[in-house]
Amino acid sequence: MMKMPVGLFLLLALSNVVFLLGKEDDWECNNKPTLHSRPHSVSIAEFGAIGDGKTLNTLAFQNAIFYLKSFADKGGAQLYVPAGKWLTGSFNLTSHLTLFLEKDAVILGSPDPAHWEVASPLPSYGRGIDLPGPRHRSLISGYMLNDVIITGHNGTVDGQGLTWWDKYNSHSLDYSRPHLVEFIFCNYTAISNITFLNAPAYNIHPVYCSYVLVLNVSVFAPPDSPYTLGVVPDSSDGVCIEDSRIVVGHDAISVKSGWDEYGIAYGRPSSNIHIRSVSLKSFSGASLAFGSEMSGGISDVRAEQLHISDSYSGIGFRTAKGRGGYIKNIIADDAEMENVYIAIDATGQSESHPDDKYDKDALPFLNGITFQNVVGTNISIAGSFSGIQESPFTSVCLLNVSLSIPSSSSAYWVCSNVSGLSQSVVPEPCPDLEGITTSNSSSGSCFPLLYSNGRSWTL
Numbered sequence: 001m002m003k004m005p006v007g008l009f010l011l012l013a014l015s016n017v018v019f020l021l022g023k024e025d026d027w028e029c030n031n032k033p034t035l036h037s038r039p040h041s042v043s044i045a046e047f048g049a050i051g052d053g054k055t056l057n058t059l060a061f062q063n064a065i066f067y068l069k070s071f072a073d074k075g076g077a078q079l080y081v082p083a084g085k086w087l088t089g090s091f092n093l094t095s096h097l098t099l100f101l102e103k104d105a106v107i108l109g110s111p112d113p114a115h116w117e118v119a120s121p122l123p124s125y126g127r128g129i130d131l132p133g134p135r136h137r138s139l140i141s142g143y144m145l146n147d148v149i150i151t152g153h154n155g156t157v158d159g160q161g162l163t164w165w166d167k168y169n170s171h172s173l174d175y176s177r178p179h180l181v182e183f184i185f186c187n188y189t190a191i192s193n194i195t196f197l198n199a200p201a202y203n204i205h206p207v208y209c210s211y212v213l214v215l216n217v218s219v220f221a222p223p224d225s226p227y228t229l230g231v232v233p234d235s236s237d238g239v240c241i242e243d244s245r246i247v248v249g250h251d252a253i254s255v256k257s258g259w260d261e262y263g264i265a266y267g268r269p270s271s272n273i274h275i276r277s278v279s280l281k282s283f284s285g286a287s288l289a290f291g292s293e294m295s296g297g298i299s300d301v302r303a304e305q306l307h308i309s310d311s312y313s314g315i316g317f318r319t320a321k322g323r324g325g326y327i328k329n330i331i332a333d334d335a336e337m338e339n340v341y342i343a344i345d346a347t348g349q350s351e352s353h354p355d356d357k358y359d360k361d362a363l364p365f366l367n368g369i370t371f372q373n374v375v376g377t378n379i380s381i382a383g384s385f386s387g388i389q390e391s392p393f394t395s396v397c398l399l400n401v402s403l404s405i406p407s408s409s410s411a412y413w414v415c416s417n418v419s420g421l422s423q424s425v426v427p428e429p430c431p432d433l434e435g436i437t438t439s440n441s442s443s444g445s446c447f448p449l450l451y452s453n454g455r456s457w458t459l
């Protein structure tokens with residue numbers, strides 16, 4: 001897995017990038033790169049920026065980054081953001097750059113939408129997420145970049161999302177809402193040791209990217225903020241999300257890969273995603289979500305050491321007829337849930353479509369999803385699996401799952417058009433998830449047995 005072509009490995013070594021790759025065939029959280037400091041650094045203050053929370057500094061950020069482009073072949077450079085409140089509109093990053101936010105440095109998103117550029121929709125979506133047509137560009141964007149790091153001493157990026165949420169709720173947006181950080185077609189990017197607040201929509205959105213590291217970040221948005229999402233790997237591979245705390249209105253971590261006919265045509269999956277040691281809360285969505293946009297396919301995701309609390313659903317899978325694509329080879333291992341309405345929620349009826357041109361016969365597949373070593377307290381519904389009649393969910397496995405449910409709850413498990421296996425599950429699951437006994441014990445059809453290229457996970 002994650003085999004890096006030798007040529008690329010050499011190229012990276014020669015171009016003096018700060019990513020020191022470990023074993024070249026094993027990225028993700030087990031073999032994270034070491035982040036080094038850059039040989040050159042400039043402060044945003046040197047470009048005339050004023051950290052008073054009032055002066056608009058968009059031009060200072062754009063000029064600083066334009067200047068730092070010239071260091072790309074000299075080991076790259078750091079843009080240092082000192083303590084202060086640095087108001088800005090959207091700006092672009094460049095390759096071989098570290099954006100470093102000092103303790104008490106806050107990059108404040110301008111509350112005026114006119115300060116956020118407008119860009120064309122992503123090809124795998126065909127439109128913006130909120131409205132058809134173009135969308136606002138993210139506060140911090142990277143387009144076709146290599147080797148970019150956003151880090152610091154727990155400085156903050158605050159999107160001041162309130163104006164956007166109000167406009168969303170009152171249907172007065174001009175274009176779809178922006179995100180805080182979006183990387184499009186980027187390789188080797190890392191975000192670590194910083195805090196994200198009040199995103200207009202998503203917080204961290206890598207799209208069409210390879211090798212993304214999200215480490216030790218904190219993400220907060222108010223519970224009632226509409227459709228705010230935390231980290232959203234989208235048509236991206238080789239992703240590690242670790243040691244992070246995410247509290248949002250909707251989904252805390254959401255793996256996606258494009259929407260209906262646009263996602264099918266674009267055809268870029270999300271795969272090889274490793275999530276470890278995260279604490280998640282999602283008021284109205286799922287703490288760990290797959291879809292509903294998954295038309296390019298989602299596979300090979302391992303999520304472990306999950307602490308999920310105060311959420312509508314713990315782990316959610318969403319798809320619908322018309323999506324096409326697949327969700328397969330997913331394992332959630334070692335999850336603790338507390339105060340969660342539905343612990344596991346998988347639905348094939350997530351009917352929202354980009355337009356009316358989608359192909360109603362494009363059936364999605366969901367196969368090979370394993371939940372193991374899950375404990376939950378104060379859960380209302382243990383699990384709901386609602387597959388698609390023409391394409392039932394298959395090989396859904398529950399192993400060592402124990403959920404405590406107040407006796408007032410009436411439905412423990414709700415199952416239709418789903419098949420799979422279960423062992424040591426409390427409360428007893430629906431018969432669709434056939435019990436494995438010790439006499440015929442073999443969870444042989446449960447993922448993971450072997451990883452796609454024959455490497456086995458350590459279980």
Ligand SMILES: *[C@@H]1O[C@H](CO)[C@@H](O)[C@H](O)[C@H]1NC(C)=O
Pocket residue numbers: 062091092141143
């Ligand atoms: C940011 O990057 C995009 C994509 O390359 C480009 O279209 C846009 O003009 C850039 N914006 C600025 C201010 O440079």
Ligand SMILES: *[C@@H]1O[C@H](CO)[C@@H](O)[C@H](O)[C@H]1NC(C)=O
Pocket residue numbers: 144145146185186187210
């Ligand atoms: C990222 O890697 C892919 C696959 O190796 C390559 O096709 C693409 O050009 C790279 N992107 C950049 C910005 O270097």
Ligand SMILES: *[C@@H]1O[C@H](CO)[C@@H](O)[C@H](O)[C@H]1NC(C)=O
Pocket residue numbers: 152153154193216243
């Ligand atoms: C996480 O970030 C905090 C604040 O910057 C820092 O004190 C702590 O050492 C970091 N933890 C890890 C595991 O990097």
Ligand SMILES: *[C@@H]1O[C@H](CO)[C@@H](O)[C@H](O)[C@H]1NC(C)=O
Pocket residue numbers: 154156194195218
């Ligand atoms: C970083 O700062 C935020 C507040 O801005 C705080 O909630 C969080 O705990 C800090 N993170 C770490 C790892 O210290």
Ligand SMILES: *[C@@H]1O[C@H](CO)[C@@H](O)[C@H](O)[C@H]1NC(C)=O
Pocket residue numbers: 035151152192193215216
């Ligand atoms: C995070 O911050 C801690 C404490 O300053 C530091 O030791 C660690 O190297 C940083 N990690 C990353 C990935 O930036």
Ligand SMILES: *[C@@H]1O[C@H](CO)[C@@H](O)[C@H](O)[C@H]1NC(C)=O
Pocket residue numbers: 310311338339340341378380
């Ligand atoms: C149980 O969880 C629900 C959310 O599903 C929450 O509203 C309620 O307060 C929790 N009860 C206790 C005793 O914590």
Ligand SMILES: *[C@@H]1O[C@H](CO)[C@@H](O)[C@H](O)[C@H]1NC(C)=O
Pocket residue numbers: 334335372373374375400
């Ligand atoms: C079952 O899961 C719980 C919670 O993760 C764990 O403590 C326990 O060791 C597991 N039991 C077995 C037999 O693996």
Ligand SMILES: *[C@@H]1O[C@H](CO)[C@@H](O)[C@H](O)[C@H]1NC(C)=O
Pocket residue numbers: 387388389415416417418
């Ligand atoms: C599959 O779902 C449909 C509704 O979508 C339902 O009518 C049908 O009975 C289900 N089939 C099974 C075998 O549960």
Ligand SMILES: *[C@@H]1O[C@H](CO)[C@@H](O)[C@H](O)[C@H]1NC(C)=O
Pocket residue numbers: 434435436437440
């Ligand atoms: C295992 O044995 C039990 C009890 O005999 C039976 O109900 C179940 O269908 C068997 N499961 C498999 C996967 O063979």
